[in-house]
Amino acid sequence: MLHLKKRTQVWMLLASLALGAAELQAEPAVSPPKLALGYTQLPFALPEPGSYELPDLGLAADGSVLDSESRPTTLYALLSAQRGQISLLSFIYAACSDVNGCPLSTMVFHKIKSRLQKEPDIAKNLHLLTLSFNPEHDTPAMMKHYGQSFQGDGLSWQFLTTHSEQDLHPILDHYQQNIQKIYNAKGEFTGTFSHLLRVYLIDANKRIRNIYSVDFLHPDTLINDVRTLLLATAADHKRRTPSKPVPSTTGIFSAGDNKTGYEQADYQTHAIALSDRKGKAADLLANIRKAPLGLPPVPVPEDNPPTAAKIALGRKLFYDRRLSLNKTFSCAMCHLPEQGFTSQEMATAVGVEGRSVGRNTPSLFNVAYAQTLFHDARENTLEQQVWGPLLARNEMANPAIASVVDTIKENPDYPHLFKAAFGKPANMETIGMAIASYERALISGNSAFDRWYFQKQSHAMTADAQRGFGLFTGKAGCANCHLIGKQSALLTDQLNHNTGIGYQEAMGKPAGPQPVQIAPGVFAQVSSQIVSAVSERQANDLGRYAITQNPQHRWQYKTPSLRNLVLTAPYMHNGSLQTLAQVVAFYNQGGVANENLDGLIKPLALSAQEQADLVAFMQALTGDNVDELVSDAFAAPIGESQ
Incomplete structure (x- = not known):
């Protein structure tokens, strides 16, 4: 009876949201909101778990939080509470009334929890985390009350908040959550927020493996992705998610002390003698x-x-x-x-x-x-x-x-x-x-792409790279800036653009702890104050503005060519993105909002498979003479040698 009562409370909550939508419909000037995909049945068949790969989108961020019992803890402590556990992380505020916002993520999590009661082998390896971005209202007691109807046997689900906005902002910045308070005409905070819904799938190594927007958030999709991660072996995981690409195909022409896989505990050096x-x-x-x-x-x-x-x-x-x-x-x-x-x-x-x-x-x-x-x-x-x-x-x-x-x-x-x-x-x-x-x-x-595109060699590129090309020139819109011509492709428009990376670096200073790697697979959380104390003070980088003094040019940077991109990590003008998967995820979310954001930058709504296909295409842009150029460099006379 208790379980039935709780479930009734849950659906009463969702019914109230639907009622709110119906009341909106009663107003002739306001169209009813279209319910997101997560409320319906999937209109397509999902691929078999394990038949596809989820790209590594980078390291999940840590931060100081409070659980619903007011106990201080950290996101990392919760993400690693049980060895080998996968986590789903959502951001909400309890008073949200947007049926396709916070209530959607809560409803999807509830459906996952209910379904996995019959699959304990999966449930024991999955952890749900819901963090409020309104700590002033959503106290631990409020989050406990909010989550009370969703508790029960089986899957673990924790409702979290922070001690203050000062603790919250570094977390939001790291997860690129653009949250804006809404004020009325008198300048008073209305208690509501403007935000884009995102849910994060985080693997047992604290790596983000997928980011779900409102268009892709569905319990079936999430459960399928969780099963895919659980089916992957540790060796397969390492193969699919290297921290950096191997810079060359031939051993002696690669980095002298190659750090590929250095973020994993079983890293082994492959240094090459001079x-x-x-x-x-x-x-x-x-x-x-x-x-x-x-x-x-x-x-x-x-x-x-x-x-x-x-x-x-x-x-x-x-x-x-x-x-x-x-x-x-x-x-x-x-x-x-x-x-x-x-x-x-x-x-x-x-x-x-x-x-x-x-x-x-x-x-x-x-x-x-x-x-x-x-x-x-x-x-x-x-x-x-x-x-x-x-x-x-x-x-x-x-x-x-x-x-x-x-x-x-x-x-x-x-x-x-x-x-x-x-x-x-x-x-x-x-x-x-x-x-x-x-x-x-x-x-x-003379890359694989060149042979496939300009010489029409149908098998020069893999199938996933060919799909990636279709996305590159179509849905993803990459070719708007990285141009491809009929006879040649420089993969750049030679222009300058504001993607939000520079704005984020200038305006979003982290106040909380930062992950610092101290050994293979070993990370320590170091306070920003300590990092700043041993770092050179760096002036804000305003990009093209520093040259032209035109305010419209703030945080604009030159479009690079994408040729040999797999060899040139890390990426962006400040090296802030370590992998191509992170680059694709950044553009998929629509960059970072700011007043001068380039008009071509917008959310792309790419699935995990589409993002992986884009990475595969960019990996096909490596020229066939890289080793020759590196070998020539090694033959260069040094110093006073003739």
Whole structure:
């Protein structure tokens, strides 16, 4: 009888919501809300559990919370309360009256709890968490009252709140929950919120595996995904969710100390001895003279036509540490060839003496085609661009152009090389031309995509990558910025866009603990105060605005090419997204709302399978000559060697 009484209370709650919708219908000026999918039967058949993969969307965030008995705890403590347990996390506020908002997620959770009473093997491995984002009203006592009707035997379901909004905001920021209070004309808080419904599926390793919006939240879908995760073995999980891609297909040309899988406790190092990293010089001039499949002719400036001598000289300069203030830092220490000519091990670059650069190192693959350079598009030629890092205090830190020129002139291994390449000594112009000539030769194409799309080789790309291409050019709208032409594809529009990443970094400072990895598979929660105390204070990055001073350009950054993308993690101008799956999830949610958000950025409503297909397509954009370019870099003369 008690169980029946509780169930009756539940459906009375849902009936009251429906009644509210009916009352809205009685008003002639207001259309009744269309009930979300979660209230109905699925109109399609679900795939068999385990027949598909759920991508790794990144590490779930921690935060300080209170349970319904007012006991302080953390999200991590609840997520790992039982070994091997999967969690579903929803965000609500108790007074929500939007039938397709908080009540929808609560109703879906209740249906899951009811159905799994007959499947204890699944129920014991699943944990439901509901966290309020209105701590002022939703006290522990209120959350206990709210959840009382939903308790019972079987599946664990905890209702949580926070001590204050100060504790809440870091959690909302990490989970990219855009919650806005609604005020009336007098500026008074109405007790209601504007928010987008999202529910998070989190695996036993605290990795987010799916994010459900109102269009995809359904008990059948969630249970199917939970079964899929439970069917996956630990080895299969590791194979499908690496923290970073392997930067090359051939062992000796990959990162010297590859960190793939470092977030997992069974990580094993595969370091490569320097003595084994011997390269072979390539004909880089041929890359410029005849671009590979999928790329247009390489643009060459009239005043700096390429020659083998210029490219060889530029390569030597690129790897020469003597060109920095303290003779310890070269261009290649940020643009590591074996790491996609970027740095996979750091979100943002570090210059001489450990000085923070503040932005992610852009890859140099196909940089010859870039119409503007740097994330804020402040330069427009490679010949000019090279002087930025040489003179920047937080990069190579040379105090003046003269100091670089004098360093080169004073080294006996350079004068004859400049004479052979330019017919004159080193100066500001010829140094820029030489390094630019080498960078211009780092051309990489003829990817699986190129062979499938431009040569019509039907089996060049996998089926999931082909589906991903359909999404890329269709539903997902990626091709609006990452252009694909009839004869070639640079996969960039060469423009600048505000996706919300810069806004989020500038305006959403975390106040709570942050996860810090201290060993393979071992994370510690460190307070933001401690992190700040040992970190360099970083100014807000306003993107293109810093160059133009146009307020409309705040947080705009240059669209990168997507070629060789799998080799160049982490992603975005600040390196804040570690995997391609996280990048897709970010765009799927519609970026981060702000007043200058680009009009092309909007929620995509992609399913987990569609997101995985997009990742598969981007993995097919890797050129076939990457190892050749890396091998050539390893063959470069270092220092005073000839």
